[in-house]
Amino acid sequence: MTDAAELKRRTAQLLAAHPPATTDRLDFLRARFDAGLAWVHYPEGLGGLGAARSLQAVVDAELEAAGAPDNDPRRNGIGLGMAAPTILKYGTDEQKQRFLRPLWTGEEVWCQLFSEPGAGSDLAGLGTRAVQEGDGWVVNGQKVWTSSAHNARWAILIARTDPDVPKHAGITYFLCDMTDPGVDVRPLRQITGEAEFNEVFLTDVRIPDSRRLGEIGDGWRVAQTTLNNERVAIGGMRLPREGGMIGPVSKTWRERPELRTHDLHQRLLKLWVEAEVARLTGERLRQQLALGQPGPEGAGMKLAFARLNQEISGLEVELRGEEGLLYDDWTMRRPELVDFTGRDAGYRYLRSKGNSIEGGTSEVLLNIVAERVLGLPSEPRTDKDVAWKDLAR
Numbered sequence: 001m002t003d004a005a006e007l008k009r010r011t012a013q014l015l016a017a018h019p020p021a022t023t024d025r026l027d028f029l030r031a032r033f034d035a036g037l038a039w040v041h042y043p044e045g046l047g048g049l050g051a052a053r054s055l056q057a058v059v060d061a062e063l064e065a066a067g068a069p070d071n072d073p074r075r076n077g078i079g080l081g082m083a084a085p086t087i088l089k090y091g092t093d094e095q096k097q098r099f100l101r102p103l104w105t106g107e108e109v110w111c112q113l114f115s116e117p118g119a120g121s122d123l124a125g126l127g128t129r130a131v132q133e134g135d136g137w138v139v140n141g142q143k144v145w146t147s148s149a150h151n152a153r154w155a156i157l158i159a160r161t162d163p164d165v166p167k168h169a170g171i172t173y174f175l176c177d178m179t180d181p182g183v184d185v186r187p188l189r190q191i192t193g194e195a196e197f198n199e200v201f202l203t204d205v206r207i208p209d210s211r212r213l214g215e216i217g218d219g220w221r222v223a224q225t226t227l228n229n230e231r232v233a234i235g236g237m238r239l240p241r242e243g244g245m246i247g248p249v250s251k252t253w254r255e256r257p258e259l260r261t262h263d264l265h266q267r268l269l270k271l272w273v274e275a276e277v278a279r280l281t282g283e284r285l286r287q288q289l290a291l292g293q294p295g296p297e298g299a300g301m302k303l304a305f306a307r308l309n310q311e312i313s314g315l316e317v318e319l320r321g322e323e324g325l326l327y328d329d330w331t332m333r334r335p336e337l338v339d340f341t342g343r344d345a346g347y348r349y350l351r352s353k354g355n356s357i358e359g360g361t362s363e364v365l366l367n368i369v370a371e372r373v374l375g376l377p378s379e380p381r382t383d384k385d386v387a388w389k390d391l392a393r
Helices: 004-017 025-034 053-065 073-090 091-107 219-233 246-256 262-289 297-324 345-356 362-373
Strands: 112-115 129-133 137-145 154-160 171-177 183-188 197-210
Touching: 004 025, 004 053, 053 297, 073 091, 073 154, 073 171, 073 219, 073 362, 091 137, 091 345, 112 171, 137 154, 137 171, 171 197, 171 219, 246 262, 246 297, 262 297, 297 362
Parallel strands: 112 154
Antiparallel strands: 129 137, 129 154, 137 197, 154 171, 183 197
């Protein structure tokens, strides 16, 4: 059984064979993956050693102390947090071998083709069609709010393959090459001035059946793995104390005593405690995960993340007064990542408005917590047994 001592020994071997100071960054990351030190809880041969998930911190600490490069996880958050665990659970051996290594090293960035103009909160109502032709599928439709599509090589895609059955039953899950003919990515400019999101048009895109993930018509069940991991990735990321949005406002409070008032002090104390509780709850949730497959509990973490970010950023703008109304740059850009803590207070305030929408709206997540975590009665749904083609749209 792999323990902390064994992981330290293996990490030392990696560093000795590939000194970070003299090894190309990508070569080092590939060697780390091959040594099973990328995701220690993944199976051997797929970047892991079948160890306890909590032991990843041991490896990370040793490598950080040695000055080793990381895989820039924020740049490929969808790949690492959503695509990888779904491929691990449902992928064929060939799919796992093909996709997991370049995904982890960051050679191939991923995006998520789920939401549509008419299927956001009601994701199962999606209308993008995939029609089987020969040994592949032809896909037509539109997706929206696609983070990082302008940087992505691959996408996780769900499409309707059978309109004659109820909406949850007629969906299939695919891996889509974003460089294929017929994939058109267009920017969506946000309130921040940037276009980190996109809309994606799919016109006669051909996907071989070898890039189908899971069984035909079983896409909704496969997608639940993705969505549960998404909520943990967004709301349960590993942070140090005062990491995330609470850090900048706490720093301002300590360094700018002239801005302080009694009311702001009370609000900051309350939010600091709530942020620390959320951080520790996220750590406990991560320790409970088995093989990287979380359940609906991640919805609660994502809810807390969205609310706290919005309240904390609002407090920061108030604390800074007129300075809080400043904004550094309205230039239309298509960034590679979202940088909450590296920008100014105005950016944090505006960008956090999307936190209660992206990754599942807070209203939908409240229903998930109520029904799937607390076991409360489900809301009445009249469309569960109606064929998708017969639904009012």
